[in-house]
Amino acid sequence: xxxxxxxxxxxxxxxxxxxxxxxxxxxxxxxxxxxxxxxxxxxxxxxxxxxxxxxxxxxxxxxxxxxxxxxxxxxxxxxxxxxxxxxxxxxxxxxxxxxxxxxxxxxxxxxxxxxxxxxxxxxxxxxxxxxxxxxxxxxxxxxxxxxxxxxxxxxxxxxxxxxxxxxxxxxxxxxxxxxxxxxxxxxxxxxxxxxxxxxxxxxxxxxxxxxxxxxxxxxxxxxxxxxxxxxxxxxxxxxxxxxxxxxxxxxxxxxx
Amino acid sequence: xxxxxxxxxxxxxxxxxxxxxxxxxxxxxxxxxxxxxxxxxxxxxxxxxxxxxxxxxxxxxxxxxxxxxxxxxxxxxxxxxxxxxxxxxxxxxxxxxxxxxxxxxxxxxxxxxxxxxxxxxxxxxxxxxxxxxxxxxxxxxxxxxxxxxxxxxxxxxxxxxxxxxxxxxxxxxxxxxxxxxxxxxxxxxxxxxxxxxxxxxxxxxxxxxxxxxxxxxxxxxxxxxxxxxxxxxxxxxxxxxxxxxxx
Numbered sequence: 392x393x394x395x396x397x398x399x400x401x402x403x404x405x406x407x408x409x410x411x412x413x414x415x416x417x418x419x420x421x422x423x424x425x426x427x428x429x430x431x432x433x434x435x436x437x438x439x440x441x442x443x444x445x446x447x448x449x450x451x452x453x454x455x456x457x458x459x460x461x462x463x464x465x466x467x468x469x470x471x472x473x474x475x476x477x478x479x480x481x482x483x484x485x486x487x488x489x490x491x492x493x494x495x496x497x498x499x500x501x502x503x504x505x506x507x508x509x510x511x512x513x514x515x516x517x518x519x520x521x522x523x524x525x526x527x528x529x530x531x532x533x534x535x536x537x538x539x540x541x542x543x544x545x546x547x548x549x550x551x552x553x554x555x556x557x558x559x560x561x562x563x564x565x566x567x568x569x570x571x572x573x574x575x576x577x578x579x580x581x582x583x584x585x586x587x588x589x590x591x592x593x594x595x596x597x598x599x600x601x602x603x604x605x606x607x608x609x610x611x612x613x614x615x616x617x618x619x620x621x622x623x624x625x626x627x628x629x630x631x632x633x634x635x636x637x638x639x640x641x642x643x644x645x646x647x
Numbered sequence: 648x649x650x651x652x653x654x655x656x657x658x659x660x661x662x663x664x665x666x667x668x669x670x671x672x673x674x675x676x677x678x679x680x681x682x683x684x685x686x687x688x689x690x691x692x693x694x695x696x697x698x699x700x701x702x703x704x705x706x707x708x709x710x711x712x713x714x715x716x717x718x719x720x721x722x723x724x725x726x727x728x729x730x731x732x733x734x735x736x737x738x739x740x741x742x743x744x745x746x747x748x749x750x751x752x753x754x755x756x757x758x759x760x761x762x763x764x765x766x767x768x769x770x771x772x773x774x775x776x777x778x779x780x781x782x783x784x785x786x787x788x789x790x791x792x793x794x795x796x797x798x799x800x801x802x803x804x805x806x807x808x809x810x811x812x813x814x815x816x817x818x819x820x821x822x823x824x825x826x827x828x829x830x831x832x833x834x835x836x837x838x839x840x841x842x843x844x845x846x847x848x849x850x851x852x853x854x855x856x857x858x859x860x861x862x863x864x865x866x867x868x869x870x871x872x873x874x875x876x877x878x879x880x881x882x883x884x885x886x887x888x889x890x891x892x893x894x
Binding site for chain 2: 646
């Protein structure tokens with residue numbers, strides 16, 4: 392009965408949905424895609440003006456800020472879009488027997504494609520700010536994939552709970568700025584008092600942004616502990632996310 | 648003995664209804680999940696119904712009696728709580744017209760989108776896209792137009808064309824054909840006749856006696872989530888009418 396019996400078909404569905412999302416996002420807008428670059432640029436300008444003076448000991452501050460910001464924005468937009476992805480498609484899910492999980496995965500894919508597109512101009516900008524590349528730069532790809540897995544895992548949990556309690560979506564958007572300022576994105580973790588650093592380390596974003604910065608900003612290979620940690624942080628939430636999603640999906644239709 | 652297309656035995660399907668208010672959620676947290684913030688509402692209760700292969704079966708009943716829930720269970724969208732539901736064959740659900748259509752996209756792009764949602768692979772889509780366009784009778788200009796500029800009849804054409812393109816074995820039609828101009832309705836009726844001849848089972852939900860008598864041979868009257876009467880379509884129509892006039 393299931394028409395999406397093959398992985399090939401399922402991936403085709405996810406792909407179609409992701410491309411649709413991207414197409415729709417910039418339809419009927421004049422500057423379209425340029426807007427998705429605006430957000431990081433605005434932040435970057437503010438940070439460069441405000442914080443460059445505040446953190447004079449951070450070398451190449453604009454590059455430092457940008458290497459964190461781009462990925463932060465990827466995280467925040469992905470989660471926000473995925474949280475809504477199920478209820479936004481309730482009409483379809485009520486009437487057609489499609490695998491529900493295609494929608495969050497497609498939203499994640501759309502977000503990843505968008506990141507890829509914004510990375511083109513931002514890489515140019517990073518070079519202007521003093522980006523140096525070496526063999527370690529390539530590590531950026533597996534780190535990004537782990538980061539994506541982490542993001543999807545968290546979002547799957549949030550999105551499936553959001554079907555039952557719309558509070559999730561509201562709470563998550565209000566927590567967003569708090570998560571942002573408690574993650575070392577605009578500042579280095581040296582600025583945190585030694586006694587409190589463990590709190591910062593509880594934040595998974597600390598480790599992902601740290602590893603991405605290692606390869607893009609410090610031009611060094613992340614430490615072994617850091618690699619192991621982000622691997623765990625990528626895979627475990629994703630598995631938990633799938634588990635919770637599968638547990639909760641049976642009741643989705645009742646809530647639409 | 649005819650082959651069975653759909654058999655529901657003792658079928659119960661329920662909804663989870665959220666109890667409103669913060670107190671229910673508080674109870675849920677305090678009792679560590681013992682006191683659920685949801686209550687179950689049974690929509691279908693011990694429903695028994697058998698539909699044979701190649702048959703055109705009408706389902707009638709008041710609003711809210713559980714017709715759509717039954718259809719959703721057949722389509723695999725809702726899962727039964729109790730009892731069994733056997734469905735033999737590929738189901739094409741036409742629950743509401745225009746589901747999945749994206750108003751901002753063109754007709755052409757929408758065919759690709761909805762067909763993919765319906766389970767078409769890239770190859771199948773490529774093979775049948777021309778048939779879909781031909782059946783819809785929408786011209787090239789209209790295909791390029793954004794669907795939000797379509798009239799509701801045009802939207803119905805597009806949606807119906809995609810749904811019947813799958814060559815379904817079981818076609819579910821939930822009051823979906825009430826729009827569209829006379830010509831297209833005739834065409835839909837013809838296509839349904841064709842699908843019927845090909846041996847497809849049709850499940851038709853409607854409040855229009857004429858339509859249902861035209862298409863179906865047997866029918867069931869559902870009330871309060873139970874099958875109250877099964878019989879020839881005329882018999883059920885009369886029964887339904889009597890029920891309505893008694894109230």
